[in-house]
Amino acid sequence: MHRWSQLFIPTLREAPADAEVASHKFLVRAGYIRQLAAGIYSFLFLGNRSFNKIVEIVREEMDKIGQEFYLPALHPRELWEASGRWSLMGENLFRLQDRKGGDLCLGMTEEEVMTEIARKELRSYKQLPQIWYQIAPKFRDEPRPRSGLLRVRQFMMKDSYSFDIDAAGLDVSYRKHYNAYCRIFDRCGLKYMVVEADSGAMGGKESHEFMVRTPAGEDQIVSCDGCNYAANLEKATSTLWPVEDLKAEGDGKPLLVHTPGQKTIEDVAKFLGVSPKNKIKTLALMTNEPASDGASKGKEGSKAKSRAVVVLMRGDHQLNEAKLNATIATPTRPMEEAEIEMLFQSPAGYLGPIGIEWAKDFKTDGDKPVLLVDKALEGRTNLIGGANKKDYHLKNLTPGKDFHPTAYADLRSVTAGEACPNCGKPLRIDTAVEVGHIFKLGYRYSESMGARVLDRNGKEVMPIMGCYGIGVERILTAAIEQGNDEDGFWLPAAIAPFEIVVAPVSVKDEAVKSVAEDVAQRLEIAGFDVILDDRDERPGVKFKDADLVGIPFRITVGKKVTEGTVEVVFRSTREVRDVTITTIVEYFQGMLRAG
């Protein structure tokens, strides 16, 4: 029997001054966690109980599709050199040295270790498929930990890895994870949505994120209430309403117009009396390759090569950097003034695509500047853009005719209200927390680390991989964000530290006290997680604490014991029901254990 009077549950009346989001404030106030350093938290009794319940749900569901391992967090440098991530991860990787001066790091994920095992042990297609997982701490030296447990430097991740003989096999492993994740988040009582996610430059084909809507989140998700379309903003697309092109002026060739002092899209559009939709926005960027790309591996001194990348967008559209990164597989930065002058021979504000020799192909065409044009401009005619001459713009610009893009690409950020690409209804954008991510990795690690198996023809092939992650703390955080009010929060029973708190109004009243003891004991014997608030405190104190700490049900034992009843209080709705003492176990069995 858990007796509150003997437990360490340090609840606070006030939230720490540096807590911003609800889950952070309440986790601290309810005595779940305490901060040790930026992005590093200790879990106390209640926090750990809830945490363990989440872990157990994850484990039960994962055991249905895979096998649990336990891998070290301390990794030798060589392993990460082999995958190329020792340098790729930069400062996000925690590094340290052993007494002999050997370099080590703390694992931020375990692709390397898992692939190392696969490389050494897997020999035949007969051993595939495999799904291996673990639930273990991960370490990331985040540039900015924030929002309590939402972004931290050490956290518990369920990470799994699948190895299959071919893409069809990977599809099956992926689907198994998708379904297992749905079961996990359902059992945790989360209201979540599954969204298409950016698979980045890793070459993966498919990726889904499991998202919980909350203003505290860090991700933007685009979704449609009319159909099931949902995607991360980094990936989302929309259908654009048609735009009426301008008519050609003069002979239809690019036509110089004087636009003195008109630099911004808005200004020029207004000045010329056209819509920004008929304007070209010219963005001047440089690739910003850290000297750590695969090609320059090993040559410490080799200089990072920078290349001009010019992006054209419709005047009223915003560049989506994730899409740009996915397109050119290299980080970029804005051009400096001198670089702009060098390429365009013109000050910023009048930049355009005319008069520059653009690369015909990103890969093969050497060092020439790259011109990427957003798909929203493909097929458009007679646009207006900068003339690369101070105080002048050009009319009659038609992509493909007056200038030749290196490539057309989807580079635009969706905005709320645009049409769903599936059904045409208006899209909405919400912030959300990512609680899980499933990802088709492909051959990246098999290739770099040399994992090979023989297929049924005796031919050596690479196993194809998938990786899948769940953040345990984020499930807890998201659940609190989903269910809280000014007095505290309530967790779904499955992940609450206790399902029921029994609160006798007084421990000095023998009748009340003995009924409370009896009720708590019978519920515990029946298999419920019960805590008895046996403290010699006034009822108000017990009620306030009970409201705060996330337990979904309270049984108040008070003067009605003389009538043979106690009160069951539903934390989320504050609904109160009188229940006969003798039937209390059956009451909760019907509510929490039915089905």
Add this chain to the structure above:
RNA sequence: CGGGACGUGGCGCAGCCUGGUAGCGCACUUGCUUGGGGUGCAAGGGGUCGCGAGUUCAAAUCUCGCCGUCCCGACCA
């Protein structure tokens, strides 16, 4: 890493501008009181004022440096 803020008993804050005794609420200890929404009264304990240097007869207070924490941005397999 760029911008901003903060750092004073366990928690929340005042004091700093205008240098000289460290203060309030909560929590904690003891006693009485109260007993269905953080009861009231009384008496107590607890603080290198983040760290270091400087100015000064004298620094929580002024100056400089460092560290830490939070927020915005950049970043985020």
